[in-house]
Amino acid sequence: MTTTSSDTTPPPITSPSTGQGRATPVVALAAGIAILVSSEFLPAGVLPTMARDLGISEGTAGLAVAATAIAGALTAPSIAMVLPRMDRRTLLVGLLVAAAVANLAVAVAPGFIVLLLGHLVLGAAIAGYWSFAFAVGTYASPGRDHVISTSIALGVTVATIVGLPLGSLLADGPGWRWGFAAAAVLSLVAAAALARALPPVPAHPGAGLSMMRQALRNPRLVAGVALVVVVVLGNFVAYPFIRIAISDTTPGNGMWMLALWGLGGLFGNLAAGRFSDRLRLVVTVAPILLAGGLVLTLLAESTPAMALAMIVWGFGMNMVPVATQLWVTRVERERTESALALQVTAFQLAITLGAALGGAVLDQYGVELVLLIGAAAAAVAAAGFGSLRVPRG
Incomplete structure (x- = not known):
């Protein structure tokens, strides 16, 4: 993306001492979105087993899954209004940590209410991350907008491919809760990787x-x-x-x-x-x-x-x-x-x-x-x- 003096992303901060290649922030951002979207698609492969284990109907369990998208639709346009000045690296890392908490809540959910709350938090984390990842990527690796967009989308595609069959395998094997527990751990790993790979990314003044x-x-x-x-x-x-x-x-x-x-x-x-x-x-x-x-x-x-x-x-x-x-x-x-x-x-x-x-x-x-x-x-x-x-x- 060609930048101007009024563009959304100021000139990037570079740190020669880090020794990081330009690809590192892009890979970290793509890995984060892949883990988040995999978490979103996991329920589709375990829905019958999850519903039976929680003592709810499949339709009720489906409502909790739909809550992920609804929370995302509400969060995406509002998160910058609520946190207009927060450093964007800190925000993305915080959203991955929130996703880890949400996945853990689903993994240990005793009933529908905890399941619903977990999916609401997960939806907010996915939408917030997806909203800011591109701008953060162009800040960390300027002039590579098409590479960053493609990498983020590849993360989503990989998650779409992996999430459903992985959920099905877990439901037939060790149990559906293990998938969400693993997603919680991977979300924390992604948060740590992102914190290390990205420079501080100040919010746009406006x-x-x-x-x-x-x-x-x-x-x-x-x-x-x-x-x-x-x-x-x-x-x-x-x-x-x-x-x-x-x-x-x-x-x-x-x-x-x-x-x-x-x-x-x-x-x-x-x-x-x-x-x-x-x-x-x-x-x-x-x-x-x-x-x-x-x-x-x-x-x-x-x-x-x-x-x-x-x-x-x-x-x-x-x-x-x-x-x-x-x-x-x-x-x-x-x-x-x-x-x-x-x-x-x-x-x-x-x-x-x-x-x-x-x-x-x-x-x-x-x-x-x-x-x-x-x-x-x-x-x-x-x-x-x-x-x-x-x-x-």
């Missing part, structure tokens, strides 16, 4: 409510954030029910197909970063590919066709976090903290709304209509992004 108000006056940013909601909703209308769509065509191949979705996602992350100098094209093509993957999933009648659908779906969807993160920071250069907070809020809101809508449609009309709605939303987002001009990087 951070807080005033910055958010000014960002919301940018019509292109507001339009882009609305389109982020549309495209992410398009994915999460369908993604929670991906196993149903797969089993209708290729029963018994669910894990392999999910692995192909993840493989496509890894390449989608890398492609979005590689072609970030053509951002308008990337942010338009990503939802087109997502829509194409959803349609291919609907039409697939054989294992090879479903495999192709998974790769295209994963590729397109996992371009979206990188592309939209770069997009919002480019259209709102002077208030990137607020722009990124709005992007994260859009993601969390869309995840919640998409899963709720998809579940309602699935129960009434089946997975085919779910996939069509997702594809239509992604196509609308593609048309919207294609019509919005993006400043040069």
Whole structure:
């Protein structure tokens, strides 16, 4: 990201005595988000066992999981207002420590209330970390915005791939609580690594409510954030029910197909970063590919066709976090903290709304209509992004 005298990140503080390479802060930031998002996805693989152990219904346990996204949607735009002057390294480390406490609470939860509180704290930690990680990364490693965005998104993709199968293995083996205990330990390790890898990162002088108000006056940013909601909703209308769509065509191949979705996602992350100098094209093509993957999933009648659908779906969807993160920071250069907070809020809101809508449609009309709605939303987002001009990087 090209910086100016009024940009959100002042010139970086360097410490020649540390001997750290430029990649170290980026790796530490990506590891932190990977652990956080893995914690978010763990419950999906252990839900029946967790509900049975706590003496609650699966639907009630699902409400606790949904609380993670709801807490994130509320936290992302507000955390900079509540802590406008806190050093951003200290803030990120504190959020990882909070995630460790939240995971430990879930690991020892005797009932629904403690489970719910743990997920609320975890959602706040994820949203806060995701909101600040990019700006902190560009401060610690200036001029590498596309590398930082790609690395953070890769962390999310790896977590998406690992979280569900890991949860399933733990539920079938030593027990679901061990997964959250391990996540608590890893969160503390990530906090220590981040504290060591990053320099102090002072808050922007204008951070807080005033910055958010000014960002919301940018019509292109507001339009882009609305389109982020549309495209992410398009994915999460369908993604929670991906196993149903797969089993209708290729029963018994669910894990392999999910692995192909993840493989496509890894390449989608890398492609979005590689072609970030053509951002308008990337942010338009990503939802087109997502829509194409959803349609291919609907039409697939054989294992090879479903495999192709998974790769295209994963590729397109996992371009979206990188592309939209770069997009919002480019259209709102002077208030990137607020722009990124709005992007994260859009993601969390869309995840919640998409899963709720998809579940309602699935129960009434089946997975085919779910996939069509997702594809239509992604196509609308593609048309919207294609019509919005993006400043040069």
